Amino acid sequence: MSALVVSPVVIPLVTMLIGVVLRPYHQQVKVVSVIGAIALVLVGLRLVGLAADDVVLSAQLGGWQAPYGITVVIDRLSAAMVAITGIIGLATVMYGLVRESNPDVLRNFHVFVHGLLAGVCGAFITADVFNLYVWFEVLLIGSFALIALGGGRRRLAGTMTYLVLNLLATLVFLLSAGLVYSSTGTLNMGELGLIFRAGEAPPAATMAVVLMLLSFAIKAALFPVFGWLPASYHVAWTPVSALFAGLLTKVGVYAMIRLVTLMWPEYGYVHEVLLWVACATMLVGVLGAAAQNEIRRILSFHIVSQVGYMILGLALASPLAIAGAVFYLIHHIVVKANLFFIGGIAARMTGSERLAAMGGLYAKAPWLAILFAIPALSLAGIPPLSGFWAKFVLVKASLADGFWWAAGVALLTGIFTLLSMSKIWNETFLKAHPKGEQAIHDDGNLRWGWWAVSGLAALTVLIGLGAGPVMEYAVAAAGQLAAPTTYFDAVTHPGGR
Amino acid sequence: MEWLAALTAGGLAGIGMWLLLDRNLIRVVLGVAILGNAINLGVLTSGRFSGSEAAFVTATSVPPDPANPLPQALVLTAIVIGFGLFAFALAVLKSVRESHGITTTDRVTEVTEQEAPDDEEVGLQVHQDDADRHHDYEEVKR
Numbered sequence: 185m186s187a188l189v190v191s192p193v194v195i196p197l198v199t200m201l202i203g204v205v206l207r208p209y210h211q212q213v214k215v216v217s218v219i220g221a222i223a224l225v226l227v228g229l230r231l232v233g234l235a236a237d238d239v240v241l242s243a244q245l246g247g248w249q250a251p252y253g254i255t256v257v258i259d260r261l262s263a264a265m266v267a268i269t270g271i272i273g274l275a276t277v278m279y280g281l282v283r284e285s286n287p288d289v290l291r292n293f294h295v296f297v298h299g300l301l302a303g304v305c306g307a308f309i310t311a312d313v314f315n316l317y318v319w320f321e322v323l324l325i326g327s328f329a330l331i332a333l334g335g336g337r338r339r340l341a342g343t344m345t346y347l348v349l350n351l352l353a354t355l356v357f358l359l360s361a362g363l364v365y366s367s368t369g370t371l372n373m374g375e376l377g378l379i380f381r382a383g384e385a386p387p388a389a390t391m392a393v394v395l396m397l398l399s400f401a402i403k404a405a406l407f408p409v410f411g412w413l414p415a416s417y418h419v420a421w422t423p424v425s426a427l428f429a430g431l432l433t434k435v436g437v438y439a440m441i442r443l444v445t446l447m448w449p450e451y452g453y454v455h456e457v458l459l460w461v462a463c464a465t466m467l468v469g470v471l472g473a474a475a476q477n478e479i480r481r482i483l484s485f486h487i488v489s490q491v492g493y494m495i496l497g498l499a500l501a502s503p504l505a506i507a508g509a510v511f512y513l514i515h516h517i518v519v520k521a522n523l524f525f526i527g528g529i530a531a532r533m534t535g536s537e538r539l540a541a542m543g544g545l546y547a548k549a550p551w552l553a554i555l556f557a558i559p560a561l562s563l564a565g566i567p568p569l570s571g572f573w574a575k576f577v578l579v580k581a582s583l584a585d586g587f588w589w590a591a592g593v594a595l596l597t598g599i600f601t602l603l604s605m606s607k608i609w610n611e612t613f614l615k616a617h618p619k620g621e622q623a624i625h626d627d628g629n630l631r632w633g634w635w636a637v638s639g640l641a642a643l644t645v646l647i648g649l650g651a652g653p654v655m656e657y658a659v660a661a662a663g664q665l666a667a668p669t670t671y672f673d674a675v676t677h678p679g680g681r
Numbered sequence: 682m683e684w685l686a687a688l689t690a691g692g693l694a695g696i697g698m699w700l701l702l703d704r705n706l707i708r709v710v711l712g713v714a715i716l717g718n719a720i721n722l723g724v725l726t727s728g729r730f731s732g733s734e735a736a737f738v739t740a741t742s743v744p745p746d747p748a749n750p751l752p753q754a755l756v757l758t759a760i761v762i763g764f765g766l767f768a769f770a771l772a773v774l775k776s777v778r779e780s781h782g783i784t785t786t787d788r789v790t791e792v793t794e795q796e797a798p799d800d801e802e803v804g805l806q807v808h809q810d811d812a813d814r815h816h817d818y819e820e821v822k823r
Contacts, residue, residue: 314755321762328769337781341792343773344706344783351713351766352701358759359720365752366727415793478797537797 189243189256191227192266192305195220196273200298210290214281217294221274224301228267235263236657240670242311255311255372255674260661264514265308265438271643272430272521273301275636279423279525282629293333297427300326307435311671313361313371313396316439320357320403324350327432330424331416342419349412353402360399363392373446374671380447393447394454400443403436406495407464410488414472417487418480422528423633425480429487430521434513437494441509444498445665451501451585458499463593466492470600479527479537479612482604483520486563489597490516493578496590500581506662508577511655515570515647519559522640526556529633530612533624539608544617548624553613558641560609562648564602570647573655686726693719704785706778710770717763721756728752 199220206212234241241258248254258266280293303323310316327350332343365371367388368379379385380393398409405413413433417425448454469489476482494516497509529552530545531537546553562569565576575598582591617623647654697719700712732748777783783792 314758318758318762321766325762325765325769328766328773332773335776337783338792338795338798340773340777340781341783341789344777344789345793347770347773348701348709348713351770352716355713355717355720359723362720362724362727362752362755365724365755366729415790418797419793480797531797 186243188227188230189241189258189309190245192224192231192258192269192309193302195223195227196298196302196305199223200295200302203295203298207295213294217277217298218274218281220298221270221277221301224270224305225267225274226270228263228270231258231263232267232657235260236660238660240664242670242674244674254315255374255671256309257311257668257670257674258309259664259668259670260657261438261441261510261665262308264510264657264661265434266305268514268517269301269304269308269431271640272427272517273297275521275525275640276423276427278636279426279528279630279633281632293330293421293424296326296329296333300330300427300431302326304431304435308438311373311674313364313373313376317354317357317361320354320435323432323435324354327428330427331420333424334421339419342416345412346416349402353399356402357396357399360392360396363395364389367392372674373442374668374674377446377668378672378676381449385447393443396443397440397454400436400440401461404433404440404491404495405436405465405488406461406491407468407488410465410469413488414476414481414484417484418478422524422531426521426524426528429483429524430517433487433491434494434517437491437498437513440495441498441506441513441665445506446668446671449501449666455499455501458495459587459590462492462495462499463590464492465489465495466593466597470597470604473604474600477539479531479539479542479608480524482608483523483527486523486601486604487520489601490520490563492597493575493594496594497578497581500578500585500587500590502581502585503659503662503666504577504584505581506665507655507659508574508581510658510661511577512574514654514658515562515574515644518640518643518647519562519571522559522637522644523556523563525633525637525640526552526559527608529630529637530556532630533626534612534617535619535623535625539611541618542612543615544621544624546613548621549626553609555637555641556609556613558644560605562644564605565598566602568648568651570644570651573648573651577655682730683726686722686730690719690723690726693722704787706774706784706786706789709786710767710774713770714763714767717759717767721759721763724759725752725756 199216202216203213206216243256245254245256276297277294280290300323303319303326306319306322307316310319328347331346332340361371367386368376370376402409417428420428444454466489469485469492473482473485473489476485494509494512497505497512530542533545533549534542536542558569562571565571575594579591579594582594693715697712697716700708700715703709728749728751733746734744734748736744736747736750783789
């Protein structure tokens with residue numbers, strides 16, 4: 185069983201190492217990369233299957249018992265995140281199968297993607313604060329290499345911004361981890377949760393955790409520390425920015441959900457601050473998007489605004505709201521990555537990603553138009569797609585707690601999102617191409633990319649139509665977050681019960 | 682001892698932040714490195730400097746006054762990671778400065794805000810390659 189617990193980390197790491205060894209044989213690297221990604225999806229689905237039966241897996245690494253060893257816990261939320269990470273990883277790797285002329289770039293692409301996936305999965309399953317820091321660094325190293333792939337002036341300048349601000353966030357995290365240790369004497373999340381829930385946390389520990397939340401807020405791109413995201417995501421190569429858009433900010437959101445629910449299960453002052461931050465994030469993000477004229481820059485600002493919804497669910501702290509946040513997380517990762525992929529395909533076909541220089545795709549590639557419409561409408565929250573249910577639950581939870589203004593902001597943001605999406609729709613699909621129809625070229629090079637995009641769109645529809653079971657899963661996940669017995673048992677019953 | 686380390690860490694963090702806020706990219710990257718070292722020192726101090734001996738515990742003996750080994754292990758990890766990232770940051774800095782002539786943070790913002798070049802995928806030379814192949818094909822036909 186413990187092999188299954190660590191496999192979300194081991195599979196991408198092994199895939200990455202094989203990729204490094206096989207560097208000269210780029211066809212083989214591609215095969216290994218796809219096999220590794222499929223294996224991660226299968227493990228993720230197996231974990232979700234176990235979690236749905238209320239099995240919570242846990243292990244003490246290296247044979248040291250908590251709180252001295254590193255605890256790994258896979259509950260419903262972790263399992264769902266691992267599965268979704270695998271799916272996005274597979275889609276990214278498939279898009280990366282594009283026929284290449286500069287093989288070095290693409291070969292390293294597969295290696296780095298799996299390095300990043302290992303970091304992301306590690307962050308999702310660990311139950312130790314310092315170990316979380318290490319996984320953040322692993323995914324960061326992968327992301328630095330990926331965002332710089334291909335080079336060029338604009339891309340390297342964006343890398344510089346991304347690099348410095350993310351390093352700063354990680355340093356803040358390291359500092360807060362040190363302060364948490366110095367004030368409580370432990371880094372085990374379960375033990376920290378017990379200390380905080382018993383009200384025994386010294387003021388210094390509370391401050392240290394708040395500092396940690398600040399570093400997660402930078403990672404998650406919350407207002408007012410979101411500036412690095414729209415300044416860097418649009419410069420990377422398409423599958424790289426889709427991978428980042430899907431997963432990276434969501435690791436920050438996940439870490440916030442994990443720590444806040446563990447330490448402060450009841451609504452308190454931290455939640456109040458988060459509530460304001462969430463509303464500001466939603467509005468600023470969506471308004472920022474309105475001012476942009478390039479497809480990926482619009483979508484980047486929408487990442488910021490959508491993260492606000494998840495934090496809104498976390499801030500409300502009621503079981504329904506937390507369930508809504510979990511549902512939103514699952515829905516959003518799929519939809520957002522897919523929009524970036526489709527934006528990339530559209531930019532490739534029309535030869536530009538400036539809205540003014542795009543157009544004519546509705547006539548030339550109706551399938552792409554339909555594939556765009558599904559995630560775009562889902563993002564805006566049109567029934568019966570997944571985004572509708574996610575927003576519906578969050579608005580319902582806000583109204584139930586009397587936060588009608590938060591519900592109002594959420595709905596208003598939805599309208600603005602729809603406006604933004606219709607702007608892309610009009611400019612990219614409906615309008616005629618400024619250089620005439622012959623300027624649109626379908627090179628057939630992205631065969632695998634089309635499969636990835638179609639699969640993600642199908643998943644969006646599936647989550648929308650099967651919202652019942654997914655929501656049940658999310659509600660049970662919220663229940664586990666409110667009463668994380670496995671986390672506490674690891675400390676209070678070392679060696680198992 | 683802790684107060685001295687705390688003051689040093691605070692001073693270094695101040696210098697690091699000051700450099701980070703500079704316009705010059707070299708100073709920004711150095712600022713990250715110094716801030717990182719300040720925080721490493723802070724993490725080491727968080728374990729207190731109570732013990733005087735290395736905490737080598739064997740099956741038969743425990744040193745009478747062991748130092749706290751955990752922060753040492755943490756900081757060792759952080760130093761290694763920090764070193765790797767600093768090296769990468771320097772590589773990006775070199776490329777940005779020397780190949781592309783960008784030396785200030787203002788210029789970085791300016792360049793990233795530029796309009797996307799058409800045929801963005803040219804970054805990977807895919808289109809270029811298609812064009813070359815087409816050219817070769819034409820050659821052969823002739």
